[in-house]
Amino acid sequence: MNAVAQNSYTEAWRRIGVAIPKPKAILCISAHWYVPGTGVTVSTGPRTIHDFGGFPRELYEVQYPAPGDPDLARRVQSLLKPLPVVLDDSWGLDHGTWSVLRHVYPEADVPVVQLSIDETRKASFHFEIGQRLAPLREEGILLAGSGNLVHNLHTYAWGRQVQDPYDWAARFETDARSMMLAGDFRPLIDYARLGPDAALSIPTPDHYLPLLYILGSKQAGEQIWFPIEGVDGGSISMLAAQIGAAPATGR
Helix, strand or coil, X not given: CCCCCCCHHHHHHHHHHHHCCCCCEEEXXXXXXXXXXXXXXXXXXXXXXXXXXXXXXXXXXXXXXXXXXXXXXXXXXXXXXXXXXXXXXXXXXXXXXXHHHHHHCCCCCCCEEEEEEEXXXXXXXXXXXXXXXXXXXXXXXXXXXXXXXXXXXXXXXXXXXCCCCCHHHHHXXXXXXXXXXXXXXXXXXXXXXXXXHHHHHCCCCCCCHHHHHHHHCCCCCCCEEEEECCEECCCXXXXXXXXXXXXXXXC
């Protein structure tokens, strides 16, 4: 519902769009294109995908008509060789992408390409893909990972009063932040070894893995900031990690 809401999260997304240089295009890794194999959208006009159910009608009426960028799709394909990367013209922009970007770039005037997450690969593969995509940042391309550091819908406080973060969610988020600030990414890649807090925070990998692509693209000497914080429903971390640009201030 953040896609159609106005709240502290959506305002913080808006500030990011104001504060950073406008990119030539965006490559988004969304938790919601989690399939066998690696694909990249190649359509010049990617469709807005409403990949969810049971929400108010207004959410299904949202369209995000950002153009695609076939040249960027082919550049991604080239950077990831010899990995087979399918140029996909059937997928579009799922809600992991457009629900955020419609606040960051509400005019939908920045081309957007999505990269799938290969569900058959281990976490280190996704980090390494981020490393191989890093040159795009020097070419004016914004790399965006859309997911959640903590994402446990089984424990989410559906329809109840505001729920404080569960202890395990707060601990895992705090530990993960410390690792990111220290540049110590190996434990975050081998997150299955981080114990029960990680197991509860990451019951499935799909929402967690986008972070690894972004961490993989970090260059030596760059800092990490957290322009958005908060835990929704007790078990959904809204933490955003920003690399390579000053923190969003809205000025």
